[in-house]
Amino acid sequence: MTDTVPVPVTVTVNGREYRAEVEPRLLLADFLRETLDLTGTHVGCEHGICGACTILLNGDSARSCLTFAVQADGAEITTVEGLGSEDALGPLQQAFRDHHALQCGFCTPGMLMTVTDMLQKYPLATDDEIREALSGNICRCTGYEHIVRAVRSMVEARDAAEETP
Amino acid sequence: MSPADDLNFTRPQFVGASVARREDPRLLTGGGLYVADIKRHGMLYIAFRRSDMAHAEIRSIDASAALAHPGVVAVYTGEDIAQLANPYRATSRMKNYQATFIPPLAHKKVRYVGEAVVAVVAESRYVAEDALALLEIDYAPLPVLVDPESSLAEGAPKLHDDLESNILAEREFARGEVDAGFAKAAATASGRFHFTRTTPVTIEARAAVAEYDRRTRTLELHCTTQIPGIVRDKLSEIFDIPGPRLRVIAPDVGGGFGGKTSLYSEEIVACAIARDLQRPVKWVSDRMEDLMSTGHAFDEIVDAEIAVAEDGEILAVKADVIGDVGAYSIYPWTATIEPVQVVSFLPGPYRIENYAARVRAVATNKTLTGAYRGVGRPISVFVMDRLLDMAARKIGMDPAEIRRRNLVNDDEFPYKAASGLVWDRSAFQACLATAREKIGYDALRAEQEAARAEGRWVGIGVASYAELTGVGSRIAVAPGMPINTGTETCNVAIDSTGAVTASFGVASQGQGIETTLAQVVAEALGVKIEDVDIVLGDTSAVSHGTGTYASRAAVLGGGAGTLAAQAVREKIIRVAGHLLEAAEEDIETGDGNVWVKGTDRAMTIRDLARALYSDMGRVPKEMRDDLGNLEATKVYDPFFGTTTAASHMCLVEIDPETYKTQVKRYVVVEDCGRVINPLIADGQAHGGVAQGIGVALMEEVIHDENGQVLTASLVDYVVPSAVEVPSMDVIHVEAELPNTVGGFRGLGEGGTIGAPACIANAISDALSPLGIEITEIPATPERLFRLIEAAKAG
Numbered sequence: 001m002t003d004t005v006p007v008p009v010t011v012t013v014n015g016r017e018y019r020a021e022v023e024p025r026l027l028l029a030d031f032l033r034e035t036l037d038l039t040g041t042h043v044g045c046e047h048g049i050c051g052a053c054t055i056l057l058n059g060d061s062a063r064s065c066l067t068f069a070v071q072a073d074g075a076e077i078t079t080v081e082g083l084g085s086e087d088a089l090g091p092l093q094q095a096f097r098d099h100h101a102l103q104c105g106f107c108t109p110g111m112l113m114t115v116t117d118m119l120q121k122y123p124l125a126t127d128d129e130i131r132e133a134l135s136g137n138i139c140r141c142t143g144y145e146h147i148v149r150a151v152r153s154m155v156e157a158r159d160a161a162e163e164t165p
Numbered sequence: 166m167s168p169a170d171d172l173n174f175t176r177p178q179f180v181g182a183s184v185a186r187r188e189d190p191r192l193l194t195g196g197g198l199y200v201a202d203i204k205r206h207g208m209l210y211i212a213f214r215r216s217d218m219a220h221a222e223i224r225s226i227d228a229s230a231a232l233a234h235p236g237v238v239a240v241y242t243g244e245d246i247a248q249l250a251n252p253y254r255a256t257s258r259m260k261n262y263q264a265t266f267i268p269p270l271a272h273k274k275v276r277y278v279g280e281a282v283v284a285v286v287a288e289s290r291y292v293a294e295d296a297l298a299l300l301e302i303d304y305a306p307l308p309v310l311v312d313p314e315s316s317l318a319e320g321a322p323k324l325h326d327d328l329e330s331n332i333l334a335e336r337e338f339a340r341g342e343v344d345a346g347f348a349k350a351a352a353t354a355s356g357r358f359h360f361t362r363t364t365p366v367t368i369e370a371r372a373a374v375a376e377y378d379r380r381t382r383t384l385e386l387h388c389t390t391q392i393p394g395i396v397r398d399k400l401s402e403i404f405d406i407p408g409p410r411l412r413v414i415a416p417d418v419g420g421g422f423g424g425k426t427s428l429y430s431e432e433i434v435a436c437a438i439a440r441d442l443q444r445p446v447k448w449v450s451d452r453m454e455d456l457m458s459t460g461h462a463f464d465e466i467v468d469a470e471i472a473v474a475e476d477g478e479i480l481a482v483k484a485d486v487i488g489d490v491g492a493y494s495i496y497p498w499t500a501t502i503e504p505v506q507v508v509s510f511l512p513g514p515y516r517i518e519n520y521a522a523r524v525r526a527v528a529t530n531k532t533l534t535g536a537y538r539g540v541g542r543p544i545s546v547f548v549m550d551r552l553l554d555m556a557a558r559k560i561g562m563d564p565a566e567i568r569r570r571n572l573v574n575d576d577e578f579p580y581k582a583a584s585g586l587v588w589d590r591s592a593f594q595a596c597l598a599t600a601r602e603k604i605g606y607d608a609l610r611a612e613q614e615a616a617r618a619e620g621r622w623v624g625i626g627v628a629s630y631a632e633l634t635g636v637g638s639r640i641a642v643a644p645g646m647p648i649n650t651g652t653e654t655c656n657v658a659i660d661s662t663g664a665v666t667a668s669f670g671v672a673s674q675g676q677g678i679e680t681t682l683a684q685v686v687a688e689a690l691g692v693k694i695e696d697v698d699i700v701l702g703d704t705s706a707v708s709h710g711t712g713t714y715a716s717r718a719a720v721l722g723g724g725a726g727t728l729a730a731q732a733v734r735e736k737i738i739r740v741a742g743h744l745l746e747a748a749e750e751d752i753e754t755g756d757g758n759v760w761v762k763g764t765d766r767a768m769t770i771r772d773l774a775r776a777l778y779s780d781m782g783r784v785p786k787e788m789r790d791d792l793g794n795l796e797a798t799k800v801y802d803p804f805f806g807t808t809t810a811a812s813h814m815c816l817v818e819i820d821p822e823t824y825k826t827q828v829k830r831y832v833v834v835e836d837c838g839r840v841i842n843p844l845i846a847d848g849q850a851h852g853g854v855a856q857g858i859g860v861a862l863m864e865e866v867i868h869d870e871n872g873q874v875l876t877a878s879l880v881d882y883v884v885p886s887a888v889e890v891p892s893m894d895v896i897h898v899e900a901e902l903p904n905t906v907g908g909f910r911g912l913g914e915g916g917t918i919g920a921p922a923c924i925a926n927a928i929s930d931a932l933s934p935l936g937i938e939i940t941e942i943p944a945t946p947e948r949l950f951r952l953i954e955a956a957k958a959g
Contacts, residue, residue, distance in 0.1 A: 025291070039202035040195015042419070044368045045452040049879035052368055079195065086190040093193040097185055100844045103852065104675025105192030106199065106369040106419025131887040138879070140368050140420050141675050143851030143916070144887040146844075 009073045013038065014082030022069045029053045031069035032079060040080040040109050044138070051137030054110035055079050061117035080109035083116065092116060092154055101150035103141030111137045115151055124155045174767060176755030179684040179694055180907070183844035186680045187695075188417075188673075197417040200372035200387050205445035208374075209238055211435060212293035214283040214300050215454065216275035219311070219530040219872025220324075221304035223273055223282070230299040231285055236292035240300070241284040241438060243272035249437040250403045253428075255496040259645030261335040262501060263328045265493045265528070269433040275304070276324060276492035277531050278874050279457025284434050286446060309872045313466070313489035313527040324492060324528045333490060333500040334526040336644070338508055340583045341519035346481025350472035354555035359941040360544040360921075362464035362489070362866040363859070365537050366884050367674075369419020370455040373432050374447045375439035383410045384440055388432050391421040392712030394670050395497055395648060396428050397704040400436060408704070415702035415712075421674030422856065423536035424459045426714040428496045431458075453877045460535025461866055464489040465507055465544050471552040475560060477567040481519035482583075484511055484548065488526045491533040500526040502643040503534050506541025512583040513549045514593045514631035514810055515571040520583030530872045536714060538856055538917040546630045547942070550922040554627075554929060555938055564627045564926065565601055568812075572597060572629060575900075588631055591810040591910070592836035592900035597629055599898055600812040600834040609816060617934065622819040624931025628923035629812045634837075634911025635720025636806035642715050650715065652802040654707040655725035657686060657733045659795035661778035663771025665690065665697045667729070670710010671722040672702030676913060677845040678718050684841055685723045685907065689730035691737075691754025692770060707798070716809065716911025719841060724801035724906035732797035737770060739792060740777055740784055744768065807903035809910040811835035813854070813919035815891075817927040824946035824953070826862055826928055831893045833919070836900050838910035843897065846912055850895040853916015859885045860917065861924035862943050932956075 006021035013036060020035055027046075032038045032055070044052030046065045053065040056078035084090030089097065092112055102108040111134070118124060118133040130151045131144065139147060191197050228240040246269050254264040271282045283300055287293035310316040310324065316331045324331055347353060373388040384406055390396050390413070397413040404411070418425065431448050439446045450458070469484040488504025495502075508522040557567040573580045578590035600606075609625055616623040636642060638651030656668045667686045673679060679699045687694040700706045713722075734754055742749040745768065747761040760767035774795055776783040816830040833850045840846045863883045867875040876882035902908035925939040928949070932939075935956040941948065 023291070033202075037204075038195065039199075040197075042199070042369070043201070044370070045879050047452065047878055047880070050368055050452075080193075081195040084194060086194050086196055089190060089193060096193055097189040100183075100186065100677075100848050102189065102192060102675075103677065103848060104367075104369065104420040105188065105197050105417065106367075106675075108192055109195055112193070127892065128888075131890075134887040136886075138368060138884055138886060140366055140422070140856070140884065141852045142848055143853070143855030143893065144890050145851040145893050146848055148887065148892070 007070050009069055011072050011075055011077055013077045014079060024068065024070050026069045027065055028067040028069045028072050029064035032064060038079050038081055042106055042109055044106065050107065051114060052107050052110040054113040054137065056113055056117060061114050080112055083112060095150040095153050099146045099150035099153065101142060101147040107137060107139045111139060111147065119154055119158060124151065127152065174755055174758050174760045176691055176753060179688040180839065180841050183842055184680055184684055184694060186677050187683065188677065188679050199369055199417050199419055200374055200389050201449045203374045203387055205374065205376055208445040208447055209286050209288065210290040210293045211438065211446050211448040212285050212290065212297055213281040213431065213454065214285065214297045215457065216271060216278055216280040216282050218275055218304050218306060219278050219309045220307040221275050222307060223271060223275060224303040224305050226283060227301040228283065231296040234296045234299055236288040237285060237296045238288065239286040239442060241270065243268050243270035243282065246270045246434055246437055247272060249441055250433055253399060253403055253496065255494050255499040256647055257499045257501065257645035259334065259501060262499065262645065263333050265325050265328065267493045267496060269430040278872055279532055281430050284438065286438055310529045311868055311870055311872050313487050313529050316527045316529050317525065331528040332525050333494050333528050334505065336505055337523045338584050339521045343481045343483055343519045343521040346519040347472040349474065350480055351475040352556055352559035353470060353472045354552050354559060355470035356551065356938065356940045358467040358469060358548045358551065360463045360465050360547055361943065363462045363537065363864045364456055364866050364882065365422045365424030365459060365462065367420035367422060367424055370450040370452060371425065371429060371431065371459060372449040373435040374445065375435035376445035377440045377443050379443060381410065383412065384436055385412045386432060386436055387414045387416060389418050389425055390415050391425040391672055391674055391714050393672055393702050393704050394710040394712055396432060399428050399496065403433060404436060404440065413704045415672045418672065418674040422538045423540065423714060425674065426536045427460050427498065452879060456877050456882055457532055457874050460495055461491060461532045462534060462537030463503065463544055464534055465504060467507065467544065467548050469548050469552060471556050473556040473560060477557065477560060477562050477570045479515055479517050479571050482512065482517055484508060484522040486522065486524040488524065489529050489531065490526045491529060491531040493533050495533045495535040497646060497648050498536055498643040499646060502536055503541050505644055507545045509584045509586060510542045510545040511549055513546060514573055514629055516573055517583045531868060538853060539914045542630065542632055542918040543857065543860060543921050546628055546918055546922040547925060550628045551925060554926050558933065565597065565606060568597055568627060568629050569594065586633060587805065588808045589903055590901050591631065591808040592898045593631065593810045595898050595900060596810055596812040596834045596836055599896055600814045600832050603834065603894060603896060604814045604830060604832045622821065622931040624817050624927040626815045626817065626923040626927025626930060627812065628919045628926060630918050631808050631810045632915065632918055633806050634716035634809045635803050635905055636715060636717065637803035639804045640806065648711065650711055652800050653721035653725045654710050654798060654800050655722065655729040656707055656796065656798040657690065657729040659733060659770065659774050661774060663774040665692055666700060667697055667726055668700040668706035669722050669726065670707045671713045671718040674713065676718065676849065677842065678722065681719060681841040681845060682722055682726050686726045686730045689727045690734050692757045696757055716913045720803060720807065720905050720909045720911050721801055723841065723909050724803060725799050727906050728799035728801055729797045732799060733795055736792050736795050737773060739788065740773055743784060743788060744773065744776055801906060803905050807838065807905050807910045809835065809837050809912060809915060811915050811919055813923040815923050815927050817924060817931060819928065819931055819949060824949040826944060828858055828891045828924060831891050833893065833916065834896045834898055835912065835915055836898045837912035838899065838903050839908035840897050841909065846897060847895045849912050850916045851893055853914060854893055854920045855885050855890045857917045857920020858890055858924065860943065861921040862945065865943050
């Protein structure tokens with residue numbers, strides 16, 4: 001079961017290139033967390049339901065628990081570590097903080113990556129649309145109310161910026 | 166500008182402000198440290214082979230193939246662990262209670278599907294899991310007890326040979342003249358209520374990292390617990406290791422909701438193996454393991470009946486509760502915690518003089534039940550508030566009105582409830598009245614009439630409850646348990662660098678208590694919030710503490726923090742009186758400064774610390790001998806605890822094609838005393854209601870007749886996503902502040918306590934033209950379809 005030949009993988013994560021040899025069965029989530037020590041990406045269910053492991057894979061949100069590391073060969077990945085730092089939170093991170101859109105923080109990295117993707121692609125014109133966009137990420141602490149408010153503030157900022165010539 | 170140039174010293178108030186959480190920057194950037202993130206040099210990984218049989222004798226275990234697998238280091242069975250760990254069980258002084266031993270790995274028998282049987286230790290988690298498949302376990306099946314009523318039956322096979330029966334606990338309550346109450350009734354209502362089994366589903370599944378340091382002979386356990394102190398104290402007995410050499414740390418923990426308030430087998434096994442192999446070991450639960458092994462919730466059948474007078478007055482209530490508590494009596498809470506709480510809280514916030522109830526906690530071949538957000542109270546409110554609505558319908562009274570007539574009035578506090586609990590003054594009536602106003606109750610009723618005329622199933626729900634929070638030493642959290650849950654400890658220390666540290670026995674699972682406790686301590690001490698370091702979830706921080714559960718951390722932790730900060734402030738004032746040459750009563754502290762009121766004579770607390778600790782000569786020896794240091798440890802015991810009350814109101818609509826219930830509006834009005842941080846308080850209510858919506862509409866652990874778990878993934882066990890949860894309004898009503906230090910009441914569980922009843926009432930209201938009363942939840946589309954079809958068939 002483990003007598004497999006390691007496969008070389010090259011990925012760019014948060015702008016930095018990494019090269020490693022991995023077992024073909026190594027999950028991308030485990031690769032990020034264990035091999036690259038990027039433990040901001042969390043694993044909540046390992047079957048693609050909870051969304052805690054969501055990352056951006058070539059710009060699209062993807063479940064890193066349902067992806068093998070070898071599938072990401074040559075890809076550009078963004079994880080929560082790429083959105084900002086403790087001293088300089090990114091705008092979405094700041095909106096989550098301002099609206100108290102996180103409690104335990106375990107689902108938060110996946111939530112942030114999903115919202116990053118959704119803000120780029122969808123109008124999110126109503127709260128119903130925002131809730132639909134969030135529906136692939138389970139949060140057990142917040143009851144979603146403050147997350148919706150944080151995303152709403154981001155949508156408003158985005159739309160205002162687009163209107164400004 | 167030095168402080169001395171500034172006459173505008175202030176003593177800001179932090180309690181009551183929506184201060185941004187200090188936890189957030191790290192948690193938002195991947196900088197948190199959860200147990201699964203921990204790595205140690207030479208660390209090994211544990212995987213558990215769990216029972217796929219609900220009840221069986223273990224005839225043999227053949228681990229030879231697993232041991233021969235490359236990368237496998239060791240294999241442990243129940244017999245091996247029994248050599249490494251002393252046996253334990255959850256004892257209680259409660260009458261008619263039988264404790265069960267809880268084997269860390271199944272020994273001789275398995276008693277539920279998901280019970281850990283063998284631990285494989287390997288160089289990687291992947292290899293450890295590979296080797297699980299190579300274990301050969303020979304089971305001889307035993308009769309399976311799935312239905313608690315068959316478990317109760319005369320001659321039923323016993324789950325534990327050393328016990329008298331499968332009834333782990335039995336208790337009765339009685340007050341007044343119940344039969345006389347029923348004899349006078351204008352109407353009665355009754356039902357067999359079923360509150361099915363749920364499971365907490367923290368998004369972070371449980372995990373443990375154990376390591377043994379040979380040099381200091383210290384065992385250290387990082388785990389996802391809410392109760393590091395309780396875990397440490399029990400592990401000390403299990404392994405015969407004194408407390409100072411046994412450290413339990415709960416770092417960032419990804420949600421708890423009560424599911425992480427028990428001592429778990431995996432924690433014991435990890436410690437045993439780390440000490441045995443003298444290597445760090447790690448276990449991280451996968452979701453299937455979590456759904457089958459983390460303490461389940463609720464699971465009660467309640468036969469209950471209410472008698473009311475024509476004016477709606479409750480004349481009597483009786484209830485008979487059967488709690489299905491699973492295979493063992495959970496540590497430390499015992500099998501009593503959930504079902505006994507159902508009968509203790511069933512009379513709720515209402516004036517009920519005549520009450521009789523019986524409860525039996527029954528063992529079955531299922532996962533243990535334990536504490537889950539609300540503990541017992543969600544079902545007691547479900548039963549009581551369903552009965553009230555059913556009775557109201559019979560006498561033609563509005564649901565809000567029948568509550569107004571029966572809620573304990575402001576002038577009746579303290580009120581001793583029929584089960585013996587005492588309610589201190591809390592805004593029972595004001596919460597109901599405010600909820601009514603906020604949701605626009607009368608207008609909503611008119612809208613409902615219009616919707617009904619169109620044939621839509623639209624319903625309005627009301628539920629009111631009271632809960633005991635911040636419970637002190639007078640009342641044990643679970644009856645008769647030999648653990649002190651009534652006190653908490655805080656040490657506040659200013660060291661020789663002038664830095665302030667406040668250390669607590671409570672732990673955080675995301676409630677924001679690093680922030681709220683910093684607010685409380687900073688205000689009481691007179692320093693900036695950001696200047697207070699908060700230490701939580703580490704048994705080396707204070708000599709005794711139990712943790713965070715039962716809506717207690719803000720009340721007990723906040724109380725202990727206030728007392729300790731006040732004691733340190735007194736020391737500061739004594740030193741400042743000398744250094745600033747002023748009378749102590751003229752000294753004030755604030756923002757990290759200490760000054761003589763109305764003057765420019767001031768210094769920083771940092772400079773004061775330097776004067777006391779380092780600059781010999783500035784503070785006289787007598788004063789230094791007397792004060793010792795700028796440090797104080799205080800233990801806070803609220804003794805009785807305090808009452809938190811709330812009313813919930815909601816609007817639901819049932820889709821006539823899918824039978825799915827959509828909660829469209831939701832209002833929570835609660836009295837949680839003095840609010841420390843309004844934004845955080847709102848978040849607690851939102852999260853609690855969302856879990857209550859899950860309980861009411863979606864979540865159910867289902868076993869088949871063989872005790873197999875049919876809901877072992879998040880595809881089958883469905884928790885609410887953002888589309889199932891409505892926008893919510895939360896309003897805080899402050900009645901007379903309670904007698905707790907700081908005036909805080911607990912609020913963590915409330916949302917989950919009120920929501921199932923509120924939503925079940927709304928659904929029943931929506932379907933009242935069909936004569937349907939909801940008595941079983943979750944009210945899934947399938948259950949509603951069956952009820953509606955049966956009603957239509959007449």
